[in-house]
Amino acid sequence: MIDMNHVEAVIAAGPYEPTWRSLSRIAVPGWFADAKFGIFTHWGLYTVPEFRNEWYSRNMYIQGYPEFDHHVATYGPQKEFGYKDFIPMFTAERFDADEWLDLFAASGARYYFPVAEHHDGFQMYASELSHWNAAEMGPKRDILGELREATLRHDMHFAASNHRAEHWWFMGHGQEFDSDVKEPMQRGDFYWPAHPEPDNQDLFSVPRPDEEYLDDWLLRVCELVDKYRPEMVYFDWWIQHESFKPYIKKFAAYYYNRGVEWGVPVIVCYKDDGMAFGAGLADVERGGFAAPTPFVWQTDTAIARNSWCYTKSLDYKTLPELIITLLDTVSKNGNLLLNVGPRADGAIAEHDRELLLGIGAWLDANGEGIYDTRPWRVNGEGPTQAGSGSFADQTVINWTAEDWRFTAANGNIYAFCLNPADAQTLKLTSFHAYHDGQRAQFHGIITGVEQLGAGPVAWHRADDALEITPAARPGVAPDVPIGFTIRVA
Secondary structure, eight states: OOOHHHHHHHHHTOSOOSSHHHHTTOOOOTTHHHHOEEEEEOOSGGGTTOOSOTTHHHHTTSTTSHHHHHHHHHHOOTTTSOGGGGGGGOOOTTOOHHHHHHHHHHTTOSEEEEEEEOTTOOBSSOOSSOSOBTTTSTTOSOHHHHHHHHHHHTTOEEOEEEOGGGHHHHTGGGGGSSSSOOSOOOTTOSSTTOOOOOOTTOTTOSSOOOHHHHHHHHHHHHHHHHHHOOSEEEEOGGGGSGGGHHHHHHHHHHHHHHHHHHTOOOEEEEETTSSOTTSSEEEEETOBOSSOOSSOEEEEEESBSSOSSOOTTOOBOOHHHHHHHHHHHHHTTEEEEEEEOOOTTSOOOHHHHHHHHHHHHHHHHHGGGTTTOBOOSSSEESSOOOOOBTTGGGSOOOOOTTOEEEEEETTEEEEEESOOTTOSSEEEGGGOOOBTTBOOSOOSOEEEEEETTTEEOOEEEOSSOEEEOOOOOTTSOTTSOEEEEEEEO
């Protein structure tokens, strides 16, 4: 069983030390900037009730919350049927790792990021540190192990997400009334430590995690790394708390040294300022940056606006909206990590499948302008702008035929109209002809324009815009983005 002596020994064997100075020497794996698109999944006990979102385990213990009332009405009082009692119901009878990865590969994704442990503390993998895991309870299968093997069989990059940090307080509200969350507790118990919830955005909030909990957190994530060798590890926001700082440095040094030992480039994904800039990969939850960045980054978002796990009340995004998110992100030097939530039995809902296959079909035609590309001189043109910062995806944006995003590769420039809307002629002002001393953003020679997936199309470089006559797209909705290769001399 992994212990702190082992962790310290791996760190001491170096080359990475648990300091920001040392950790900032890490480089993002070379494949990442080319991959552009990955799949995230949230699947666990919290999916069993299929109610509201993945925070069910916390909210079912907060009196007055919809989850609390729903739980009592559906399953009975929390003291008689608590969160732990969902475990026997989580049988995963329809789970097939290869079937999932068939779908994810068909979506065009190049890497896969399952959640290994969420805030609820139930591990989706075999662990020697806690018996509360899917290999020993519920489905009695090493879910993460099966997903890893299927990912590798599909020639995709495997990563893992750990949300354990928040478990310090996640079940704490269950101690406020007569429920099955009660003291005394000891390390290794499912609900342990169930402390009162602090202001979870306060970086110095109390009660702060103690050494026993932090040691347990570190051992869990190091065990995860050793057993499953993910190429990337993602953490949710609470590693920003002051108490985690020495521990996240230790973990990064451990993980990066393991990567050197394996001969595999690895990286930690963090949100906001959970790590020093350059010591990992910056991630923006449900949002992005206003302009292209000199560093590669990632946005994680979901196919639904209101939940990361499957529920019966999902507010789905549309296919064009998801494709535009990919385009806007890639044009700004980012990758899209798109979440889908499988159902409790392990099946993926039909509408979720349709959206993923729709993205895959679009990438089949347009992938040349996505994969292996880099940002162009400007990322786009048009009157409409995407929101920036976290949680910008909560507002639906009405794009027009004047809105474009650009990428570059292979000596070409790729231009994507975000909402062609059946326009007979599409205009790109950044590529207008030189006239009256006025230079466009592109002041070079265009030798041809091809519609991705269709071939050469008619074009004319007028004084005010490059005018393109798009080819017909049978069976494609008019609001689905359309891409062009602009070939230059």
